[in-house]
Amino acid sequence: MKKILFFYKKLMATFWFIPVLIIIISIFLAVGLVIVDQGVQLSQDGIGKYFFVNSADSARSILSTISGAMIGVAGTVFSVTLVALTLASSQFGPRLIKNFMYVRLNQVVLGSYVATYLYCLFVLNAIKENDSYTFMPIISILIAIIAALVNIILLIIFIHKIATSIQADKVISDISTTIYKQIDSLFPSEIGKPLEEEKINIVDNIKSKYLNSLAIKSQKNGYLQYIDGETLLKIACKLDVLIELNFRPGDHLVEDIEIAKVYSNNILEKEEIKNICNQFVIGKTKVGDQDVEFSIHQMVEIASRALSPGVNDPYTAMTCIDNLTASLCLFTKTNFPSKYRIDEKGNLRMIANITNFEGLMDASFNQIRQFSAGSTAVIIKLMEGLITIYQFAKKEDQKKAVIKHTKMVLNVGKQSIKEPIDYTDLEERSKIIFIENN
Template sequence: MIIMLSIFLAVGLVYLDNYVDIPQEGWTRFFLVNSSDSARSILSTISGAMIGVAGTVFSVTLVALTLASSQFGPRLIKKFMYVRLNQVVLGSYISTYLYCLLVLNAIKDNDTTNFIPSISILFAILAAILNIILLIIFIHQIAISIQADKVVADISEFISKQIQTLFPDKMGKEKEENVNATKITSVYSKVIPLKSLKSGYLQYIDGESLMEIMANKSAVIELYFRPGGHLVEGVEIATLYANSDWKEGEIKEIFDQFVIGNTKTSYQDLEFSIHQMVEIAARALSPGVNDPFTAIACIDNLTATMCYLAQAKFPSKYRFDKDNSLRVIADILDFEGVLDAAFNQIRQFSEGSTAVIIRLMEALITIHGQTNLEIHKIAVLKHAKMVLNLGKRTLQEENDLHDLIDRSKKIL
């Protein structure tokens, strides 16, 4: 888009120069070019500098991506590629280079024609000044974007927005009472297995459209996978319960509500975002890095997420339409599953790291204090026992173990 804009600007400003003649008197004589040699020199200097700096910007970006990949994991590269500032800076330098080339080609100085696009050249100078400012901002942004605390904070902010969107996430109306799904589905005469058309990760399910299809056909669909799950071609991903035959086009309409891709995404997959944070912590706890402070920062941010989920209302797996008829039986994510995703691997990698083990216990104490449902408390207590067992098995210093046991008494 920026490149296309530069082409239109070059053509438009040259066209304007052809019809507008600004007298070079007073203060304007200091800014407008009146010599074709000077015009060519200015544009050549700017275009050469811009393409050179563009190469430097590309190199710096690749270095940042390399560092991010090695320190935080390759799955976070996508985050850096989608930073709008990086895209604007790269586009700005290349576009300025292209703009100067087009304007340079418009300069005519011969026996019959003498055309110097003064306004276009002035714009090129202003663009060069703007690009210098952008370079300073870009270097600053790159310097802070690869800091561990900044990366962890950005992921935590994204997770916070995501959980507020997904929980509660409604696919039709929810019912709290116990539902006998087997009894409801048994009244349907047709049981149609739906098998995946290709292999890949389930990225997205259009719940509203799926609910509308089921309601219109008075049918029920039971889903066996949720976004983030890996599908294999031919595996049964759902079962359709109906009283009438479904045509091939109608079955295809159901599959159109599922998005399957080669990679995981965070659109409806909370565990994917949490695993990004866990991966940073796991790499920080590796013997080659040995950075417990980054791991502790990850634990702190995950604690805030789990405290929110401890009070959030998880959606029911049974989804009803506006007439209170069961239409979708979903595969849902529960509190214990998210808790396992957040702390299991960190605990496993923290063996022998006293500070991290103690912080894990403190985090679970905080989460337990924010938990209201008994089933959630049981899940937190299970993790607290595993952390205490890990400490008893790996902590060699008696005082460290005593500190861990003292903390565990607040929850166990």
């Protein structure tokens, strides 16, 4: 079920699915309303004369005007969208394009204009007028007028959304929101059952007790996008095997590289091996469904571009550091799942490849620190972020990771900060971490 949900999310991130769905609905709506118009007679007297057309020529004129306007605005909307994607790609990096494609409003607007255009064509074709018979689908025409009004409002909202969505602060804030949402889904309180501490030391002995080992190899080059861990655990329990994963979502795979190893006492059938292989999804690009570092790398890329000599925008980089700091403070409260997964009887069934707090720290600050050489304000902001994270760090491994990065930031400052007072300020700030650690 989760694998289906993964592909559903990928489908919803495309620019064609929602528009095509809206277009199909509009065609059925046009046909259905025309049928309703054939069976319903509405009076065009009294208040009805303000809402319903009273001649075939007027009906054709209204529908032709709406359809022509909608297809013209649709072209403008497509152009504005492509310009926004181009700006986002050049300013923030190509990996940010997918974030804009996930915006549901953009998809709805693209679909609604084309759908209204096709709707008007179908209704226009239904108008009949001759000497003996006249048919005007007045309800369908009224709906077309309402749709045109709604599309005008959508255009205003769309322009406002595009104008705000390409602002650096808004983009960074949206990425932070994505990271917060991922924490609950990627790091639940319990994944399977953790292995007892005393058994962790004999994992190699557990693997050696199996008679056979089978390498599961990558079928193609690409990025590991998704692993259905729950299904893998069920398969391991059913087949009485141990599955060891060598990679995690976000890693790049080369064809025929060993992505997992299966330890078993029996020779596995081809269908059983195929079933295990089907739990790995490999694609051409990275996705963030199971890779929290994907969103972190997006923010790091924005900061790195901001620190490049051609852009030289330290304030955007500092905003990224602030948001990364907030995310890492939240990660200090997160219980990272054990890589050892057991069944109901306590038997080790899977050894996962998982991330940890230090890995997230490295992904967040390594590149920014490397690009920050020469920018005193950014180096000091990095130190301030580390101080904040250290105040939230409760576990020993978390504190060691913060201290490691503090030393590296100090080294960058020592090598690149030319003003002695600025470096003294940086050194004084770092003492907060070292003094508390002692």
